[in-house]
Amino acid sequence: MVISSHYWLINAHIPQGLISPASFDRFTAPNLAQNLTKEGLVCCDLEIKAGKIVAIYESGHAPTRDNYNSILSWDLSWDLKRGIVLPCFVDMHTHLDKGHIWERTPNPDGTFNSALKAVASDRQFTNYEDLYRRMEFGLKSSYAQGTRAIRTHIDCPGDQLETSLKVFKDLQIAWSDRLILQLVCLVNLEEYIGQRGEVLADRMAELGGMLGGVPFINPNLETQLDRLFSLATARNLDLDLHVDENDDPNSQTLKAIAKTALRHNFKGRIVCGHCCSLSVQNQTDVEETLELVKAAGIGIVSLPMCNLYLQDRQALRTPRWRGITLVHEIKQKGIPMAIASDNVRDPFFGFGNHDGLEVFAMAVKIGHLDTPYSDWIRAITTTPAKLMGLDSNYISVGASADLVIFKARYFSELLSRPQCDRHILRNGIAIDTTLPDYAELD
Numbered sequence: 229m230v231i232s233s234h235y236w237l238i239n240a241h242i243p244q245g246l247i248s249p250a251s252f253d254r255f256t257a258p259n260l261a262q263n264l265t266k267e268g269l270v271c272c273d274l275e276i277k278a279g280k281i282v283a284i285y286e287s288g289h290a291p292t293r294d295n296y297n298s299i300l301s302w303d304l305s306w307d308l309k310r311g312i313v314l315p316c317f318v319d320m321h322t323h324l325d326k327g328h329i330w331e332r333t334p335n336p337d338g339t340f341n342s343a344l345k346a347v348a349s350d351r352q353f354t355n356y357e358d359l360y361r362r363m364e365f366g367l368k369s370s371y372a373q374g375t376r377a378i379r380t381h382i383d384c385p386g387d388q389l390e391t392s393l394k395v396f397k398d399l400q401i402a403w404s405d406r407l408i409l410q411l412v413c414l415v416n417l418e419e420y421i422g423q424r425g426e427v428l429a430d431r432m433a434e435l436g437g438m439l440g441g442v443p444f445i446n447p448n449l450e451t452q453l454d455r456l457f458s459l460a461t462a463r464n465l466d467l468d469l470h471v472d473e474n475d476d477p478n479s480q481t482l483k484a485i486a487k488t489a490l491r492h493n494f495k496g497r498i499v500c501g502h503c504c505s506l507s508v509q510n511q512t513d514v515e516e517t518l519e520l521v522k523a524a525g526i527g528i529v530s531l532p533m534c535n536l537y538l539q540d541r542q543a544l545r546t547p548r549w550r551g552i553t554l555v556h557e558i559k560q561k562g563i564p565m566a567i568a569s570d571n572v573r574d575p576f577f578g579f580g581n582h583d584g585l586e587v588f589a590m591a592v593k594i595g596h597l598d599t600p601y602s603d604w605i606r607a608i609t610t611t612p613a614k615l616m617g618l619d620s621n622y623i624s625v626g627a628s629a630d631l632v633i634f635k636a637r638y639f640s641e642l643l644s645r646p647q648c649d650r651h652i653l654r655n656g657i658a659i660d661t662t663l664p665d666y667a668e669l670d
């Protein structure tokens with residue numbers, strides 16, 4: 229393990245789409261093809277100094293090998309033997325406040341409605357200490373596996389709102405040197421009507437959060453969306469909504485959101501999560517909605533593991549539908565398409581481990597993101613970073629050396645094992661990758 233503050237990572241396989249275009253131009257050699265695999269992985273040497281990436285070369289194409297020697301001894305290099313290197317993960321849609329309640333509050337039949345009821349009944353157990361313990365367990369798990377930024381939705385029932393927000397704020401401060409944490413309030417859109425809407429929006433503005441919620445098709449939808457966008461505009465808040473998480477082709481709130489954004493000439497960022505029903509709508513509706521989504525500058529985040537779990541679930545019947553939105557069509561349209569983990573070990577998803585690699589691996593298999601792999605790895609790294617307003621998260625000269633290093637050399641190797649032996653660099657220094665003990669939740 230390299231512990232110097234100045235060293236080289238050599239023979240690193242990096243997906244071409246994760247190297248910043250500017251850095252890629254700088255090091256591209258005439259014989260790039262020799263170093264580019266069929267899967268678009270480039271073999272690179274990275275110079276790390278004082279926590280930052282200060283040079284990137286194609287392997288073997290540093291100005292000369294003597295040049296490496298002139299900088300420092302080869303003893304201070306770590307030969308990755310073509311192991312894949314990624315920037316740290318960005319998990320842009322989670323529910324840390326619900327996480328890890330499965331044992332005390334399981335979902336008896338795995339359906340969406342039962343999940344709603346179960347989560348409501350779990351509130352009897354929720355207090356500051358319980359929330360802090362479970363949410364921090366999620367942060368520890370995420371950090372140890374290579375995540376650098378997390379956005380969490382937080383349930384906001386009136387009697388629990390301030391406790392949940394205090395836990396979030398305390399954790400955001402306690403983890404500020406390791407994780408970027410973002411906050412979205414999660415409510416029914418009807419709650420924004422009236423004084424409560426002002427209170428919620430003001431609290432989000434004070435905490436640097438954003439407005440979220442779950443729009444449903446109903447006679448007041450347009451009024452509710454107008455109110456939401458007005459509250460956000462007045463405070464310069466971004467929006468992140470749970471959208472059409474069902475199999476009803478008539479559930480087209482995504483279209484209504486896009487129309488509202490255009491009508492308001494909304495300047496903030498908008499992210500819509502799930503959008504499952506898009507994949508059961510007719511082609512005309514899909515085309516119209518995606519045109520509007522693109523025009524409104526909306527980004528989409530798919531939650532494949534949770535969708536696979538909840539959608540098309542009926543007792544004693546085999547599911548026929550994978551539940552995800554039209555990830556390929558959305559991406560082909562030029563709309564930002566991210567993936568994220570969503571719920572972990574709660575009534576909405578009985579499994580999960582806060583692992584960006586697992587999310588990507590599952591998404592590849594559920595959504596056929598492997599023929600070709602193209603630049604899909606951006607969906608859990610650079611694309612969510614952009615949608616969250618962070619730095620680009622490319623592997624680039626000048627960027628912090630926040631990297632995930634695998635022994636797997638190719639995508640098939642990467643996505644076939646859990647890669648528990650990965651190394652994580654944060655600011656160029658290897659961190660402890662031990663996962664928290666489940667006993668901490670007792």
Ligand SMILES: [Zn+2]
Pocket residue numbers: 321322323381470501570571
């Ligand atoms: Zn969610």
